[in-house]
Amino acid sequence: MTNEADPQNIHHEDLALKTAAQYFGEELLPLLGITDNVRYVAPTENVTLEAKQMYQDFNYISTNNLWVHLEFESDSVTRKDLKRFREYEATTARTFNVAVITYVICSSKVKRPISSLAEGINVYHVKLIRLKNKDSDRLFACVKEKQEQGKPLEKEDLVSLLLTPLMSGNMGIGERIIKSLNFIQYASKTVTPIELEKMKAVLYTLAFKFLNKKELAEVKEVIAMTELGKMLVNDGFEKGLAEGEAKFVAIIRKKRAKGLDASAIAEELELETAYVEKVMELIAEGPSVSDLRIAQMILGQ
Template sequence: MKKRKEKDSAGQNREQKERTGLNHEDLALKTAAQYFGDELLPLLGIPGRVKYIAPTENVKLQARQMYQDFNYISGSGSWIHLEFESDSITKEDLRRFREYEAATSRSFNVAVVTYVICTSGVKQLLSKLTEGINSYQVKVIRLKNRDADRVIEQLEEKQKRGKALDKSDLVPLLLTPLMSGKLEIVDRIIKSLHILREASSSVTEMELEKMQAVLYALADKFLQEQELDRVKEMIAMTKLGEMLLKDGMERGLADGKAEGKVEGKAEGESKIVAIIRKKRQKNLNVQMIAENLELDASYVGKVVALMEEDPTRTDLQVAEILVRQE
């Protein structure tokens, strides 16, 4: 299985996120967190009933924010902390998890149990750290006995036979990135998103968005940048993608009030331009792109014209021109 980054790069990336306050797309992460708590913890064998989603940020004295993956408050009042790892678990990882637990426990005066959800490719399942007179331990969960290829294949075959998939069929699909199998994780996620799209009539729109959000969050956690772009392109054509895009534009507008309305709105609109550019690179014409993304053809035409007029223009530069033309 491909690693998203080498261990030192992963650590630097996490540190950068902690320093700057950046994390997953907030909207997708919150949606995924809700669905994990409601539906997926029992499938992972984690005991207890989730009562609330808990905060995942702790601010230390040096103002470094520590971002955790998912936190939940159980019915007993203790906290369930989930972390995802695509690499072997190291002592440094355990020190980081211990730091999270200590900060959370002291801040909220609660007991915390950390579960580390590993992909099947993880070889070193280190779960205990002993330093001085103290010992720290996490609970490791690995779905190595589940075959992602088989799960996906069975659902694809069922759809080909014209049989409807229900929620019980689709929920295990969301854990395929963590299972064993020959398919790369990016292909599992893309195939899973395709199956969800074809089965959209079997669940509510809200349920579908939550399922897509779980896959998006796992993609953001495990995939390399180019692989993640493939997933983003597919997500862009879903209702969740529209929500993320709208959220990005709204944030751009909010930032623009402080730094200039044009710049703020252009930053949000550049995301749309980026998606159109990728479609154009696949030789889709304006009408096809407009239908594919459910956008106004005249708008897509303007974007394409600006791109072709000067191929060196960046997505943000194209967006700035569009905003000024409004």
């Protein structure tokens, strides 16, 4: 069961995918069918002449100096989205004097999302990557077979597991998350400790995105009964998520201090207005309360 209607869960999928993009771009892009070779991460914030800040989901600079622009969409792609992506692309191309290709990573159940926008004599296109076209059952079978044959799991194998909650498949999302966590934990020597923690953080965040409280409790209970239970010491599961949530609180606090209202902040950060209003209400009630504490209150801790 998806918890997308709950304001506190609105942006968790984007947060998870941005983390994966930041730390595992070299492995992630081939899994998505993007063939450009990454050199390094590119800026994602552009300021136009009217001082309008535009936050893109993620940018890479490829080895041939082409910019690879990623946008993560959990809902159906709309004409409004395409207009926004076109604006991002045009501003980036003009500011940095580069060519830009926008890839929209779509995890919605819509089978044929729109990928082009015709206005006047111009037609704007994005490269659409639909994660539901990928089969998580088949991926798990391949990873298990490789493990049973005694072959070490490579980093690209582990990164592919981070996308399983967004793919199609017969398993429930909770079961996919548990399986992925187990594979990642048992192959922990393949990646650095920091990379391992980031992988867990991606899956934790997707768990909060897609599972209701009962399902989440079941997942935590199953994890606690395995060797992965040590990850839950001191309730690190919620702690890690709250730290990520606190970053959004900090941004909203700064925007509020500049005099922006909830609607304006929600539109600028692409968040639900109800979520921003709740954060601003808590800030107003306790100006000295830390961002982390407000995040914990938002998450119901």
